[in-house]
Amino acid sequence: MIIESLKENEIPVIAELEKTCFSKPWSEESIRSSFNSPSCGFYTAKLENIVGYIGISIAADEGYILNVAVFPEHRGNGIGRALVNFLIDKYKESLSFLTLEVRPSNTAAVNLYSSLGFEKVGERPSYYSNPTENALLLTKYFNSDKEI
Secondary structure, eight states: OEEEEOOGGGHHHHHHHHHHHOSSOOOHHHHHHHHTOTTEEEEEEESSSEEEEEEEEEETTEEEEEEEEEOGGGTTSSHHHHHHHHHHHHHTTTOSEEEEEEOTTOHHHHHHHHHTTOEEEEEEEEEETTTTEEEEEEEEESOTTOOO
């Protein structure tokens, strides 16, 4: 598997992946807008074709994981773990932390993030719709002497 920066001509594939994975997917226009933002980065996991992606937004020394998605037929093969580990390795020296929201009912994702050192720091009430659900706010700290 190769993980590399998203190319602009691959944005339609990511939009399809969003539709496959999320009840409120990002539109191709939203992805393109964030892709063109200097504060965002998007990375794809590829076998022969794109099998997953991850996005990050950076503000100062804070990293916010936007989305992690893997095509259903490729889940359970460590692709999501590899994408999150890629961000951890890439940004652990320059960021104080990485944070994200996840549905508590998405136990596979919650277990993945927990196994990578993310800890629950809060909840966002009614964050998700279709169905309505709170979001767990999970954070991985890189520099323990920095206080948030």
